[in-house]
Structures are given as C-alpha cells and as structure tokens.
Amino acid sequence: MTVMTDRAGLALELSGIVKKFGDLTAVSGFEICFEPGQVHALLGENGAGKSTLMNVAAGFLTPDLGEIAIGGRAVHFGSPRDAIEAGVGMVHQHFRLVEQFTVAQNLALGAKDVGTLTSTKALNERAAEIGATYGLGVDPSKVVGSLSVGEKQRVEILRTLSRGAQVLILDEPTAVLTPDESDQLCLNLRAMASAGATVVFISHKLNEVLAVADRVSVMRGGLLVASRDRSECDLDSLARLMFEDVTQADERRSERSAVSLGTEIMTIQDLRARDERGASALKGVTLEVHDHEIVGLVGVAGNGQQELEQIVAGIRQADSGTVVINGDEVHGVQAALRAGLGYIPEDRRGTGLVTAQSIWLNSILRIYKQGTISRGVLIQTKKAKKFALELAKKVNLSTADVATLVQHLSGGNAQKLLAGRELEGERKAVVAVNPTQGLDVKAARAVRDRLIQARDEGLAVLLISADLDEVFAISDRIAVIYEGQIAGNFAVGDADRDEIGRLMGGGSANGLS
Amino acid sequence: MLRSSVEPGVVLPGASRRSLWPWRIEPRPDPERIGLYRISAVLLGLAVSLAVAPLFTSTPPAEFYSAIWLGTFGSTLGMSNVLTIAMPLILAGLAASIPYRLGLWNVGIDGQMLMGAWTATAVAFAMPQAPGFLMIPCMMLAGMIGGALWIIIPTFARIVLGVSEVITTFLLNFVAVAWVAYWCTGPWYPKSSAGGVRAEPLPAQGELGKLDIQGVVVSWGILIAIALPFVFWAAFRFTRWGYEITMIGDNHRAGRYAGMNVRRLLVTSMLLGGLLAGFGGTIYMMGTSGQLSTGLTNNTGFNGLVIAVLAGSNELAVLALALIYSLLLAGGGSLGIVGVDSDLVFAIIGITLIFGSFGEAYARLRLVRTKSSRVPPESTTKEAPWTINSSH
Numbered sequence: 001m002t003v004m005t006d007r008a009g010l011a012l013e014l015s016g017i018v019k020k021f022g023d024l025t026a027v028s029g030f031e032i033c034f035e036p037g038q039v040h041a042l043l044g045e046n047g048a049g050k051s052t053l054m055n056v057a058a059g060f061l062t063p064d065l066g067e068i069a070i071g072g073r074a075v076h077f078g079s080p081r082d083a084i085e086a087g088v089g090m091v092h093q094h095f096r097l098v099e100q101f102t103v104a105q106n107l108a109l110g111a112k113d114v115g116t117l118t119s120t121k122a123l124n125e126r127a128a129e130i131g132a133t134y135g136l137g138v139d140p141s142k143v144v145g146s147l148s149v150g151e152k153q154r155v156e157i158l159r160t161l162s163r164g165a166q167v168l169i170l171d172e173p174t175a176v177l178t179p180d181e182s183d184q185l186c187l188n189l190r191a192m193a194s195a196g197a198t199v200v201f202i203s204h205k206l207n208e209v210l211a212v213a214d215r216v217s218v219m220r221g222g223l224l225v226a227s228r229d230r231s232e233c234d235l236d237s238l239a240r241l242m243f244e245d246v247t248q249a250d251e252r253r254s255e256r257s258a259v260s261l262g263t264e265i266m267t268i269q270d271l272r273a274r275d276e277r278g279a280s281a282l283k284g285v286t287l288e289v290h291d292h293e294i295v296g297l298v299g300v301a302g303n304g305q306q307e308l309e310q311i312v313a314g315i316r317q318a319d320s321g322t323v324v325i326n327g328d329e330v331h332g333v334q335a336a337l338r339a340g341l342g343y344i345p346e347d348r349r350g351t352g353l354v355t356a357q358s359i360w361l362n363s364i365l366r367i368y369k370q371g372t373i374s375r376g377v378l379i380q381t382k383k384a385k386k387f388a389l390e391l392a393k394k395v396n397l398s399t400a401d402v403a404t405l406v407q408h409l410s411g412g413n414a415q416k417l418l419a420g421r422e423l424e425g426e427r428k429a430v431v432a433v434n435p436t437q438g439l440d441v442k443a444a445r446a447v448r449d450r451l452i453q454a455r456d457e458g459l460a461v462l463l464i465s466a467d468l469d470e471v472f473a474i475s476d477r478i479a480v481i482y483e484g485q486i487a488g489n490f491a492v493g494d495a496d497r498d499e500i501g502r503l504m505g506g507g508s509a510n511g512l513s
Numbered sequence: 514m515l516r517s518s519v520e521p522g523v524v525l526p527g528a529s530r531r532s533l534w535p536w537r538i539e540p541r542p543d544p545e546r547i548g549l550y551r552i553s554a555v556l557l558g559l560a561v562s563l564a565v566a567p568l569f570t571s572t573p574p575a576e577f578y579s580a581i582w583l584g585t586f587g588s589t590l591g592m593s594n595v596l597t598i599a600m601p602l603i604l605a606g607l608a609a610s611i612p613y614r615l616g617l618w619n620v621g622i623d624g625q626m627l628m629g630a631w632t633a634t635a636v637a638f639a640m641p642q643a644p645g646f647l648m649i650p651c652m653m654l655a656g657m658i659g660g661a662l663w664i665i666i667p668t669f670a671r672i673v674l675g676v677s678e679v680i681t682t683f684l685l686n687f688v689a690v691a692w693v694a695y696w697c698t699g700p701w702y703p704k705s706s707a708g709g710v711r712a713e714p715l716p717a718q719g720e721l722g723k724l725d726i727q728g729v730v731v732s733w734g735i736l737i738a739i740a741l742p743f744v745f746w747a748a749f750r751f752t753r754w755g756y757e758i759t760m761i762g763d764n765h766r767a768g769r770y771a772g773m774n775v776r777r778l779l780v781t782s783m784l785l786g787g788l789l790a791g792f793g794g795t796i797y798m799m800g801t802s803g804q805l806s807t808g809l810t811n812n813t814g815f816n817g818l819v820i821a822v823l824a825g826s827n828e829l830a831v832l833a834l835a836l837i838y839s840l841l842l843a844g845g846g847s848l849g850i851v852g853v854d855s856d857l858v859f860a861i862i863g864i865t866l867i868f869g870s871f872g873e874a875y876a877r878l879r880l881v882r883t884k885s886s887r888v889p890p891e892s893t894t895k896e897a898p899w900t901i902n903s904s905h
Contacts, residue, residue: 315769333772343770351766361760365771368756377752 010071010087010166011035012057012198017066019052024411024440026052028222029066034167039189039199041213043206043242049222050202054169057200058090059083070167089165093172095156099145103127103138103155107162130162135191150181157188167198174208186212206238218242239497264288264324265460266312266341266429271321273307281307283484284321289429289460294451296475296492297464300504304484305464309433312336312462313343326428337366342422342430346437348411352418355407359397360388362406363421395420412443419450429460436470448474468497480504541879551823551830554872555837555865562864566857576851584847585840589728591847596731597801599839601626601810603738604793605817606824606831607745608660612678612786614749614826615779616763621667621682622790622814624689625660627807629791630798631693632659634712634805637719638701645718652719653795660791661784663689668783672776678783686814694807701805712805721800732800741789742832749828758782790814823869834869838862 012034019027027049034040042050055061057068059077068075070086077083080090097106104127108114114126120141127140136154144152153173160168170189174182189212193199203209209216210233217227218241226241266289275281282304289295299305310316312323314336322329325339336343343366345351353362364373364384373384388402395416398409406414415435422430432451436444452474455461465471471478478495480488480503487503563581567574585591605622612619619625633652640648667681694710697703701712721732749755757778761768768775798809820838824830845858 313770314772333770337772345770347766350764351770354760354762354764354767356762356764357760361756364756365760365767368753368771374753377754379751379753379756381751 010198012088012167012200013069013072014053014057015067015069017053017056017068018064019049019056019061020064022411024438025222027056027063030224032217032224032227034198034200035215036166036198037193037196038214039193039201039212040215040217041201041203041209042217042219043203043209043238044219045204045242048204048219050219051171053219054090054171054200054202057083057167058088058169060090084160084163084165087164087166088169089160089163089167090169090171091153091156091160091173095152097144097152097155097159099143101144102140103142103144103147104140106144106155107140107159109159111163127158130158134158134161136188148181150177150184153177153181153185154188161192161197166196167200168192169200169202171202172204173201174203174205182208204242206235206242209238210235263291265291265326266462267322267324268308268312269322269324271308271311271323272319273304273311273316273321274319275307281484282311282318282321285481285484285486287462287479287486287489289462291428291458291460292455293477294455294461294463294475295477295479296471297462297479297481298466298468298471298500298504299481303481305433305481307484308481309343309345309431309464312431313341313345333366334369340426340428342427344419344422344430344432344435346433348415348418349406353406353414355414356405358403358405359392359399359409359417360385360402362417363388363391363402366421367425391417391420391424394424410443412439412446415439415443415447416450419447423450423454423459427454427459429462430454431462431464433464434466435463436465436467444470468500472497535882536880537882538878538880541877550876551825551869551872552833554875555823555834555869557872558865558868559837559841559861561868562861565864566861569860570853570857572851572853577848577853580847580851580853581844583850584844589730591843592729593731594843594846595836595839596729596735598842599836600732600735600738600800601793601797601813602817602820602839603742603832603835604789604796605813606820606835607741607817607828608786608790608793608814609818609821610824610826610828610831611745611758611789612782613821614758615761615782617671617779617783617786618679618818619664619682619783619786619790620679620815620818621664621685621689622786622793622817623810623812624682624686624814625663625787625790626794626797626810626814627689627693627805628663628794629656629658629660630794630805630809631689631696632656632662632791633795633798634696634701634715637715638713641716643718648716648719649721649799652799653792656795657788657792660794661788663791664783664787668780668787671783672779690807693805693809697806703804710807714804715799719799720803721796723800732796734796734800737796738793739832742828746828754778754781790817819866823866823873825873837865841865 013031014033015031016029017027018025018029042054044050052061056063056066059080059082062078068077070088075082075086077086083089098109101109104120104123107127107130108118108123114123124140131137131140134157136158138147138151138154138158144155147155157168157170173185177185186208189199189201193214201209201212210230213230215227215229216233216238218225218238220242268285268287271282271285272280273282285304285308287295287297297305297308307316311318314330314333317331324330325336325341328335328339330336330339330341349355354365364379364387367373368379368384373380373387385402389400392400392402397416398413406417409417419432419435430451435447435451439447448470451461451463455476463471463475472492472495475492478490478492478500479486480500482503488500490500567577570577579587583591585595605626608622608625609619633656636651636655637648640651643651663685664682667676667678667685670676670681671678697710697712703711703713721734723730724733724735749759757768757773760771761773761775761778765775768778793813794810798805802809816838817835820831820834824834841858841862845855845861848857849855
C-alpha cells in the first residue's frame with residue numbers, strides 16, 4: 001500500500017484572487033506562490049484576509065475572480081474534495097474528526113484504499129503505516145475523544161496528508177496548542193518541508209513565524225504587502241509590515257488644526273462598576289478628554305471597556321465615581337444627550353441602528369424626545385423626515401430616499417448614518433467604539449476622517465478601539481486599560497507601540513509607576 | 514412577520530456548489546410590496562380551498578356555494594352573523610398583535626376574555642338596580658381591568674424572572690375556565706338553565722343595544738371593534754409610545770441605547786394585550802350572549818393569535834384578516850343547513866392560513882438560480898491592484 005503519491009513537489013500559485021463578503025473585500029487580488037520544500041508563513045492581523053485566501057486555495061470558498069494553479073496546471077475547485085484530489089489540503093483550527101471513532105477509523109474515513117469491510121487490525125496497521133510514513137506517531141487504536149488537542153491535530157494532519165495532500169495549509173495551528181506541542185508541531189512541519197511538501201502556515205504570531213518559516217508573506221487589509229525569505233526578516237521589520245497601513249496614509253494624519261487644549265469636556269472620575277456576574281470590572285478609572293482632542297483607549301477586549309463606554313453613555317450605572325460632560329454630571333441616556341454626548345456603539349446593526357426600520361425612523365432614534373421632533377406625546381413625522389433628509393445629505397448617504405430600510409444600506413453607509421446622527425448638531429463630546437470594524441478600507445477611512453473633523457470642530461472624542469493602528473493614526477493621546485484600571489496614558493508622540501503592548505498585556509511600563 | 518434565527522440562503526463553507534438543486538433562497542431586495550403578496554396569498558388560499566372543498570362532500574357544488582353565500586353576503590342574517598363573529602375576533606387579534614410587536618406571545622387571550630367578562634358580570638350583579646348609562650361603562654371598565662389583571666402574573670414572571678410567557682399565559686386559560694365554571698355552577702347558577710355551563714343572564718340594562726343597518730342587526734360594539742385597529746395604527750405611527758415600540762421590535766438593545774425604558778414598554782404592551790382581550794370578551798357577552806358561560810370565547814383567542822402573526826405588526830391587516838376569518842366561520846356555520854359537517858370550514862380556514870403564511874415567506878424571500886462556480890475566464894492578474902514586492 002502506498003500512501004505517498006508520486007506528486008511530490010507541487011507548487012501552489014494564486015493569481016488575482018478576489019473574494020468579497022457583501023460589501024467587504026476580504027482578499028483583493030495579488031499574485032503569490034508557495035514553493036515545494038518550504039514552510040511558507042502567511043502573516044497578518046485578524047481580518048487581514050489570510051484565512052480567506054487559503055480557504056479559497058483549499059476549495060472551501062469559491063473566489064469571485066482569480067486563478068489557482070497547482071504544479072503549473074490551472075485548476076478550479078468546487079469543493080474541498082476537488083482540492084484534496086488536486087493535492088491541496090487544509091487543517092483548520094476546528095478539527096473535522098469523529099470523536100467517538102478511533103484514530104485508525106478516522107484515518108480511514110473517505111480514504112479510497114479502504115474497502116467497505118476492512119478488519120480493525122488492517123485499519124490499525126494502515127494507520128500505523130501512515131504515521132510512520134510522515135513521522136507523526138499516534139496510537140491507532142485510541143479513541144479520538146480521549147486524545148489531547150495536540151494529538152488530535154496530528155491525526156487531522158495525517159488524515160489530510162494520507163488523502164494525498166502535497167500542499168498542506170494550516171490555519172493558525174498553534175492557537176490551540178500548549179507551548180510544548182507548538183514546538184513539536186514546528187519540528188514536524190520543518191521535517192515535512194524537507195521531505196518536499198509545500199507547507200503554508202497561517203499565523204499572526206511573529207515569533208513562531210520566524211522560528212518555523214523559510215519564507216514569510218505579510219498580508220494586510222486583503223492585500224499582500226511583502227513576501228520575503230526568512231533571512232531578510234526580523235521581528236521589527238515584520239511588525240512594521242504587519243501593522244502599518246497599506247496605503248501610506250499613516251504618517252499620522254492627526255496634526256491638530258486648533259491647539260486650544262485646555263477645557264476638559266469629558267471627565268471620568270474614579271469610576272467603579274461591576275459586570276453582569278458581579279465581578280469588579282472597573283476599579284477606579286480616571287480619564288479626561290479635552291476639547292479638540294481624540295483620546296484613544298486601547299486594551300485587550302474584556303478589560304472594562306464595555307462597562308466604561310456604557311456608563312459614560314448612561315446605559316449602565318456605576319457603583320461610584322462620576323462622569324462629567326461639559327460641566328454637567330450625567331446619569332442616564334437623556335442627561336448625557338442633553339449634555340451633548342454622541343455615542344457610536346460597537347454593534348452598529350444590533351444596537352446603534354434598527355435595521356428592519358427606515359432611515360428616517362433611525363435618524364431620530366436618539367432625539368425623538370426632543371422638542372425639534374416631538375410635541376407632547378406625538379412624533380412630528382414631517383419634521384422627522386425633513387431632519388432625516390438633511391442628515392442623509394450632510395453625511396453623503398448613497399440614497400436620498402429616507403424610507404429605505406437600513407438593512408439595505410451597505411456597512412459603510414450604515415456607519416455614515418450612525419456617525420452622522422451622533423456627531424451632527426450641538427455636540428460637545430463623543431464616544432466611539434470600534435467605529436471602523438468590518439468596514440472596507442475606504443469606508444473606514446471616511447469614518448476616521450469624520451472623527452478627525454469632529455475633533456477639529458472642537459469635540460472631545462473618546463475612541464475605544466481594538467485596532468492599535470487606528471488609535472495610533474488618529475489619536476492625540478493614548479490611554480491603556482488593563483483589568484479595569486488605566487495602566488498608562490501618553491501623548492501620542494511619546495507612545496511606543498511595544499510599551500503599549502506590554503501594558504495591554506499587564507506588564508509594567510518603563511519610566512512609569 | 515415570522516422571525517427566524519437562521520438567515521436564509523447562507524451557504525456554509527464546504528458546501529458544494531455543484532449540488533443537484535441549482536437554486537438558492539435569499540432575502541428580497543425590494544420588500545415594499547410585502548402587504549400585497551400577503552393579501553394575495555390569503556385570497557389565493559381562500560379560492561383554492563373553496564374550490565376543492567365540495568369535492569369532499571356529497572352535496573352538489575351549487576348547493577354548497579349557495580349555502581356559504583347565504584351564510585355571509587347573501588342575506589341580512591348572514592351579514593349580521595359575520596359582524597357578530599368579527600367583533601371579538603378583531604379585539605383578540607389586537608390583543609395578540611401588540612405584545613407580538615415586542616416579540617412576546619400572548620397565548621392566553623381566551624382566558625383573559627373570560628376573566629374580563631367575569632369581572633364585568635360581577636360588577637353588573639353588584640349594582641343590579643343601576644341605570645344602563647352607568648352600568649354599561651362600569652362593566653366595560655371592569656372587563657378591561659379583569660383582562661389586564663389576568664396577564665399580570667405572566668408579564669412579571671417573564672420580565673423579572675425570565676419565565677416564558679407562552680407557558681404561563683397558555684395555562685392560565687384553563688384556570689380561567691375553571692373559575693368561570695365554578696361561578697356558573699355555584700353563586701351565579703341560573704334560575705332557569707338552558708344547557709351548557711352558563712351563569713344567570715345579565716340585567717337587561719347591562720346589555721349593549723343593537724344597530725340595525727337595513728336589516729343587518731349587530732351590537733354597536735362592532736363600531737368600537739372596527740375603530741380600534743385604526744386607533745392603534747395611528748398610535749404606532751404618530752406617537753412617541755408607538756415609535757418606541759416600533760423601534761424596539763425584538764431588538765431591545767437599541768431601545769436601551771436610545772434611553773427608552775424597555776421594561777416599562779414590555780409591561781405596558783402585555784397589559785394592553787390583556788386589557789383588549791378582556792374588553793373583547795366583555796362586549797361580546799354584553800352584545801351577543803347576554804350571559805357569562807365557559808364556552809363564551811369558543812377559541813376566539815387562538816384564532817386572534819393566528820391573525821396577529823399573519824398580519825405581521827400591522828393593525829389594519831389584523832382588521833382585514835379578522836373580517837375574512839369571520840366570513841369563513843359564518844359561511845361554514847351555514848353549511849349545516851345543506852347537510853355538510855360545519856367542521857369542514859376549519860379545513861378551509863387551515864388551507865387559507867397555510868397559503869397566507871407561505872405568502873408571508875414569499876413576500877420576504879425569493880428563489881434565484883445559483884451562478885456557476887466556475888471562475889469567469891476574463892479574470893486576469895492585470896486587475897490585481899497589488900503584486901508581490903519581494904525586494905521592498
């Protein structure tokens with residue numbers, strides 16, 4: 001029985017692959033080649049398009065445009081089965097194994113060289129042989145459910161290889177592994193490459209990429225920004241490639257037009273609060289945002305950002321501490337609105353907008369109680385529609401028909417509507433949470449520009465974002481939140497990415513107590 | 514509007530595009546004509562079921578249709594019947610429709626109708642000498658309060674403790690029937706029993722007067738029943754309360770974000786449901802039956818729930834569907850005259866409603882042919898906005 005096929009040494013070439021999801025272009029067309037005998041790392045942040053690209057290569061997704069070539073021959077994949085027949089196999093983070101079956105039975109699933117009636121002994125022998133061929137030892141008679149994650153991954157890799165994969169794609173394979181298991185995996189991948197396989201290693205971890213790869217390609221915003229041999233890479237250069245904005249935008253665009261920095265517009269004083277489970281989420285947060293200032297608040301998700309934004313916006317109550325906006329201590333949504341606070345929440349379609357309703361109904365969502373729109377218990381629909389029409393014009397919405405349902409707007413237009421609603425009018429301050437999440441590059445830029453414009457008009461902007469680049473690109477000050485406390489607060493010129501990263505992870509800052 | 518947790522038409526990764534079924538279901542880009550599709554579907558269902566129904570009877574089709582005609586538009590008695598049935602049904606539809614706008618299910622309308630009627634009866638018996646102009650408003654008010662009280666426990670159990678209102682409202686129906694049965698067989702046992710579990714008839718001045726429109730005789734409660742859908746239709750469009758309910762829908766987060774008191778809205782919509790149901794039971798009793806009985810509602814509540822779901826958050830559609838429903842019930846009732854089991858009408862109603870619910874889906878979704886999975890040949894790498902820059 002031969003497990004190894006004679007197709008050793010297949011190169012995978014991807015040309016001009018374009019893949020869109022709705023209005024988001026996940027991969028926007030470039031050439032990349034994965035050579036046999038190499039571990040080729042595909043590096044990039046979450047959402048850079050790495051996984052999408054490789055899912056296309058392995059037949060899990062159909063590209064909108066572009067060509068795939070295996071060993072120089074153009075192929076079209078209608079399914080992962082087509083891909084594996086052509087020699088391309090992918091191992092996902094979530095394994096596709098039958099937990100109740102043994103290793104040998106899992107390896108036999110879908111294998112062409114296994115008959116309908118094959119003895120357990122024969123299956124075990126076959127599995128042992130496969131393991132020996134690829135140098136990955138697993139006990140064939142063990143039930144998969146009883147294996148460790150690392151062992152399961154090995155079975156998954158063996159299954160992919162035994163079905164004839166010469167190009168092995170691994171999607172963030174170390175994310176689920178212990179450090180020891182990761183080291184072992186890296187050794188195995190190196191051995192496979194030495195044996196002539198093409199290994200594609202998707203990751204966002206710089207260190208392991210440098211440890212395992214022969215060649216490194218960096219993706220960013222659906223584009224390929226660099227492809228280099230390992231010898232030409234170091235940690236700093238890769239980090240720069242990974243995080244810098246693709247289009248030179250980002251020499252900082254945030255030079256302040258007016259420099260009157262003096263008045264504190266938003267003052268958060270010693271805020272304490274608990275989360276839904278009663279655990280302490282904010283442990284005395286103090287933060288000021290001045291007029292003409294964008295303060296970027298960064299942190300790993302779940303360190304109190306959500307509680308903070310909700311308290312400031314008046315949706316949640318603090319246990320102690322105060323929020324002062326434009327001189328008024330505010331409690332509750334209406335008070336915050338009266339004080340001039342706009343609020344762009346993270347979940348624009350679930351919270352910020354009611355997608356099943358029209359643009360005009362949505363455009364008055366936060367001001368329907370105000371005298372301009374309502375009179376007594378009545379809503380003045382004519383005034384509301386007029387207001388909506390003006391808003392749509394001001395923010396340059398794709399449609400002027402305010403009866404259009406919000407669910408028919410693209411993500412970028414929905415965010416324009418939301419941001420416009422929260423920024424137009426008598427505003428003094430705004431809280432924006434991940435305002436560009438899920439938007440394409442152009443729409444994201446428009447939203448950032450709008451925030452900068454608001455800052456230049458004198459608003460105090462609190463930008464809570466998981467996107468470090470965004471924060472660096474448009475903030476005037478950067479604060480780090482860790483476990484419900486402000487771990488650091490820098491003018492952007494003094495902020496250092498490494499230091500911020502350390503603080504986000506709970507480390508101490510250099511030169512700060 | 515039926516809410517589905519799974520977005521239709523989603524193709525999961527790994528699903529082969531070369532399936533034998535080259536069609537895909539996706540949301541309509543232009544759901545403006547949703548009401549049109551819905552009504553056409555109901556009318557189509559009505560036509561189909563009426564066309565097929567005589568085949569299942571031994572009655573000649575001509576007699577079959579003439580019986581239905583006479584039981585509805587064909588006679589003043591028929592028309593009176595239709596409107597009499599419609600009166601509580603419209604209110605039951607509203608009683609289900611308003612909580613349903615917020616994603617709450619009022620499955621206890623029959624119970625609330627009974628309890629409203631019971632409370633009204635208690636008030637009438639407590640003031641037997643009072644003149645009609647005093648007794649009638651007191652009874653109506655009592656009916657509303659009784660219905661609203663009957664939904665209070667499910668409402669707070671749902672909002673404070675998260676107990677499903679479907680279970681609690683539903684089970685309280687049986688409690689209400691038992692409660693009314695106790696009063697009909699005990700304290701209010703009629704002096705002259707006419708069969709069934711009925712209470713002593715109401716004092717004469719507590720009954721609603723009849724309208725006589727060229728021979729079509731119906732309690733003037735019908736005027737209230739027909740006016741109320743318009744009142745709510747306007748309230749949902751032009752008041753702050755209506756705006757809040759419309760925007761929250763079943764998305765409560767948006768409501769909190771806008772500073773609305775979501776709990777209060779949930780409570781008021783549920784209580785309003787109970788209140789309307791109680792009122793419906795009361796005016797039906799005052800205008801038609803003249804006495805409390807366990808069989809007073811005759812499943813009007815469940816029929817109202819079906820109407821509310823089909824009408825999809827539109828009170829005028831509730832009115833229209835309740836009238837169509839009443840036509841069928843009245844027409845079906847008259848089938849007995851020609852020797853057809855009047856239960857056949859439930860088959861007709863069932864088919865009509867199934868068409869109606871498919872019409873609802875048809876209004877939201879469409880079937881499109883899936884494109885070939887083949888990559889178009891004209892795609893070239895020249896279009897690529899970025900290529901490898903290995904020197905960098």
